[in-house]
Amino acid sequence: MMRLYDTAKQSVVPFEPGPTVLMYTCGITPYDATHLGHAFTFISYDILIRRLIDMGHQVKCVRNVTDVDDPLFAKARELGVHYLDLAAGEEARFTADMEALEVLPMYSTPRASSAISDIRGFIGLVIDKGFAYQSGGSVYFDVTKSPTFGEISHYSNETMIALARERGGNIEDPHKRHPLDFVLWHPSAADEPSWDTMWGAGRPGWHIECSALALRELGTTIDLHGGGSDLIFPHHECERAQSEAATGEVFVKHWMHVAMVSMDGHKMSKSRGNLVFVDKLRTQFDPRVIRLGLIEHHYRFEWEWDAQMFARNVDRLANWGTGTKNDDGQLLNQVRDALDDDLDTPRAIAHIDKAAKTGVNVTDAARLLGIELKR
RNA sequence: GGCGACGUGGCCGAAUGGUUAGGCAUGGGCCUGCAAAGCCCCGUAACCGGGUUCGAUUCCCGGCGUCGCCUCCA
Known part of the structure; x- marks a missing residue:
C-alpha cells in the first residue's frame, strides 16, 4: 500500500x-x-x-x-x-x-x-x-x-x-x-x-x-x-x-x-534570478545525471542546489551500469517499498547503490526511477 | 521610492491605560575534596519628540532605526 x-x-x-x-x-x-x-x-x-x-x-x-x-x-x-x-x-x-x-x-x-x-x-x-x-x-x-x-x-x-x-x-x-x-x-x-x-x-x-x-x-x-x-x-x-x-x-x-x-540560500525563482536552466545543463551533462541529482533529494524537503552533484551522479550512473548478477526482484521490491513510503527516493537510490556495489544488475530498479541504463 | 510588520531590562520574549509575565545568561548562596549537574535567591525595562489622560510601555501624531515584500513563481 x-x-x-x-x-x-x-x-x-x-x-x-x-x-x-x-x-x-x-x-x-x-x-x-x-x-x-x-x-x-x-x-x-x-x-x-x-x-x-x-x-x-x-x-x-x-x-x-x-x-x-x-x-x-x-x-x-x-x-x-x-x-x-x-x-x-x-x-x-x-x-x-x-x-x-x-x-x-x-x-x-x-x-x-x-x-x-x-x-x-x-x-x-x-x-x-x-x-x-x-x-x-x-x-x-x-x-x-x-x-x-x-x-x-x-x-x-x-x-x-x-x-x-x-x-x-x-x-x-x-x-x-x-x-x-x-x-x-x-x-x-x-x-x-x-x-x-x-x-x-x-x-x-x-x-x-x-x-x-x-x-x-x-x-x-x-x-x-x-x-x-x-x-x-x-x-x-x-x-x-x-x-x-x-x-x-x-x-x-x-x-x-x-x-x-x-540556491545561494534562497528559493530558486524568476524574480530573484538565481536560476539554473535545464536546457543549459543538458548540453553539458547526461540528462540522467541531472535526473539523479534531483531525485537524490526527497520531494517534501527543501534543498540547496549544489554543483557537486554532477561528479557524484556521473559516478553513480557508471556504477549502476556495471552489475550483471540477477537480483531475483529483491532490489526492485526494496525500491518499491521505499517509494511507497511517501516517495522516499533517497532511500530507493541508496538501495540501488548498495546492490550495484555487490555486482547486481539494477536495470529494472533504475527504470522504476525513470533511469534507463541500457541505451 | 511604495506597501507592511516591528522597536520591552545583558539576551530572548509576553501581557497590559495604573499594581510592571516568563525564559536564558550574569552575579550570590546551598551542595561538593574540586568541578559539573541540581536546587535557592537577585532585575522597575520600554528608540526619540509631541499629544490625549489624574496617570501611557500600552492609545494618537511626527521622527529615527530594524526587518519583510514589491514579476508567488514549480
Missing part, C-alpha cells in the same frame, strides 16, 4: 485510488526557460506516476500551460512579440526539457488560451451558485461563502491577509467586499488580450483556468492534485474554493506539494 503526505491533512496517509488515477498538476507559465525547480517538481510527480503504473493503475495526469497571464504579457511586451508566440516557443523548450529528462508524457497538457469558453461557463456557474459577485468591471469570489477557505494551507485569516499583501493580492481593492476575495475575471489592459462576456470584456483571473481545465479534462473530483509548494497559498486555496463552489463536490482527495529548490 502506498502512503503519501497530504498537505491538507498534514500527515502521511494511505493513497489508495481506484484502477484509474485522476491527477492534476499545475504546470508552467511559458515565458522563460525551465529551471531546476520546475524539473524537480515534475520529476517528483513522474516518479509517483511510474510507481502507480508499476502497481497496475492507469494514470490520467493533466498538466496545464498558463499562456494567459501577467508575467507572460510583461515579457512579451519587453521583447516586442505577441504573447502567444512567446508562449509557444517557451512551451516547446519546456517539452523538450521534459522529454530529455524522461518525464512520461501527460494524458493531456491543455493551454489556458484553449479554455476561455470553459472558464466563461465556469464563472457563470460560480455566480449562479451565489459564490461570486460583480463589482467595478470584475467578478470576485466571495470567500465569506466558503467557510473551509484556508484548510489546505492551515493559515489563519490574518496570515492569509498578510501573505496576500506580500504576494500582490491587492487587498486594498475598493471593489472587494473582503480583502481575501479574489478575481475570477477582470478587465484587460489596452495591449492585453480581451474576451467578451456577459459581465464585461476582459480576461481570466489567475486561479480559474486550473479549476476549469480540471473539470473539463477529469471531472468534478480528482484523486491527487499537485504542484510546487509555492502554490499552496493563494493558488490552490482559491482553486479549491471556486471548484467546490461551482460543482458542490469535493474537488481533490489528496493534495501533494513538492518543496522548493534553493
Whole structure:
C-alpha cells in the first residue's frame, strides 16, 4: 500500500485510488526557460506516476500551460512579440526539457488560451451558485461563502491577509467586499488580450483556468492534485474554493506539494534570478545525471542546489551500469517499498547503490526511477 | 521610492491605560575534596519628540532605526 503526505491533512496517509488515477498538476507559465525547480517538481510527480503504473493503475495526469497571464504579457511586451508566440516557443523548450529528462508524457497538457469558453461557463456557474459577485468591471469570489477557505494551507485569516499583501493580492481593492476575495475575471489592459462576456470584456483571473481545465479534462473530483509548494497559498486555496463552489463536490482527495529548490540560500525563482536552466545543463551533462541529482533529494524537503552533484551522479550512473548478477526482484521490491513510503527516493537510490556495489544488475530498479541504463 | 510588520531590562520574549509575565545568561548562596549537574535567591525595562489622560510601555501624531515584500513563481 502506498502512503503519501497530504498537505491538507498534514500527515502521511494511505493513497489508495481506484484502477484509474485522476491527477492534476499545475504546470508552467511559458515565458522563460525551465529551471531546476520546475524539473524537480515534475520529476517528483513522474516518479509517483511510474510507481502507480508499476502497481497496475492507469494514470490520467493533466498538466496545464498558463499562456494567459501577467508575467507572460510583461515579457512579451519587453521583447516586442505577441504573447502567444512567446508562449509557444517557451512551451516547446519546456517539452523538450521534459522529454530529455524522461518525464512520461501527460494524458493531456491543455493551454489556458484553449479554455476561455470553459472558464466563461465556469464563472457563470460560480455566480449562479451565489459564490461570486460583480463589482467595478470584475467578478470576485466571495470567500465569506466558503467557510473551509484556508484548510489546505492551515493559515489563519490574518496570515492569509498578510501573505496576500506580500504576494500582490491587492487587498486594498475598493471593489472587494473582503480583502481575501479574489478575481475570477477582470478587465484587460489596452495591449492585453480581451474576451467578451456577459459581465464585461476582459480576461481570466489567475486561479480559474486550473479549476476549469480540471473539470473539463477529469471531472468534478480528482484523486491527487499537485504542484510546487509555492502554490499552496493563494493558488490552490482559491482553486479549491471556486471548484467546490461551482460543482458542490469535493474537488481533490489528496493534495501533494513538492518543496522548493534553493540556491545561494534562497528559493530558486524568476524574480530573484538565481536560476539554473535545464536546457543549459543538458548540453553539458547526461540528462540522467541531472535526473539523479534531483531525485537524490526527497520531494517534501527543501534543498540547496549544489554543483557537486554532477561528479557524484556521473559516478553513480557508471556504477549502476556495471552489475550483471540477477537480483531475483529483491532490489526492485526494496525500491518499491521505499517509494511507497511517501516517495522516499533517497532511500530507493541508496538501495540501488548498495546492490550495484555487490555486482547486481539494477536495470529494472533504475527504470522504476525513470533511469534507463541500457541505451 | 511604495506597501507592511516591528522597536520591552545583558539576551530572548509576553501581557497590559495604573499594581510592571516568563525564559536564558550574569552575579550570590546551598551542595561538593574540586568541578559539573541540581536546587535557592537577585532585575522597575520600554528608540526619540509631541499629544490625549489624574496617570501611557500600552492609545494618537511626527521622527529615527530594524526587518519583510514589491514579476508567488514549480
